[in-house]
Amino acid sequence: MPSAESAPTSPPLSVTTGADGIRIRPARTADVRAMRALVAPLAEQRVLLQKEAVAYYESVGDFVVAERDGEIIGCGAVHVLWEDLAEIRTLAVASSALGHGIGSRLMERLMERARELGVERLFCLTFETDFFERHGFEPIEGQAVEPEVYAELLRSYDEGVAEFLDLERVKPNTLGNTRMLRVL
Template sequence: MTTAAERASDQYRPYPLGDGLILRRARAADVPAIVELVAPMVDARILVPKERVDYFEGIHEFWLVLELQDDGSEVLAGCAACHLIWSDVAEVRTIATSPAYRGRGIGRTLVEQVLADARVLGAKRVFCLTFETDFFSSLGFEVIEGTPVAPEVYVELLHSRDEGTAEFLDLARVKPNTLGNSRMLRTL
């Protein structure tokens, strides 16, 4: 029989991807590297800005692709998070790949892992807000208009303080952050 500590530790084990890359859950110590990776995309208004505390609070939602170095250290190649918005809707958020690692399938690997997490959580649909419509279309996402939830769910979601939920609802208060982005949805 496994112990609670063994079960907790096991969910953070690395999964080899080949070419010295691994996929693993993020830990608190990874927050500075995540913040550094996403900073240029926040500055370019590709990603919505977040406070450092938001990364710590949501670290359990993140997956990372890292390159193992000869000295045992890790270099962050990419990240993505799966955030549950409602009982049947999740969001792919904070997806970023380092320019040095683009074109190696890292973004695809991360989104596929987020989709798998969403299924385990019980989500039937996964939302993203993106400029990369071709990339997300290749993964089965479609551009949406309006709000794809029932009116009673919409009213409940209005109580959320989460910016991703506001983006999903296409609320006017988030428009300055989302100009030019497309709201996309994939049914699982």
């Protein structure tokens, strides 16, 4: 049995705190209720898709949160779709915290995480094209993957993958959204 000294250790969780006291940190399971509450009004406005609680718990490792005085005021996820491709998902900021660069700080951390994972391209499906363009995303049409990868991605149960592939069955959920891509 290895000694405590030789046992592998996990890297410390990456937490950044701005001069304004807002912390950007990896999400924890205890954050899921707050994240869902944050997304709920945006889902009602059909800006984001509402997800079941189980979907958040299953993907909590994909998320980072913005926290101020113990309150979750923003969240976002980077979800790997393929070897070189990931999606920015569920990027949301509380209406009371808009206009303070929190979305940009979340985006920067998500792009940093994508690079750590070895991802070369980031996809998003969004109404907020100006925000994503400021972060280097460009609208795309057609397929952004080779036919072999497309065929593999068709096997995924993930609705986000179906949205990336622009499948007909998800179009009612994505009307008006723009598919965008950024090369890291």
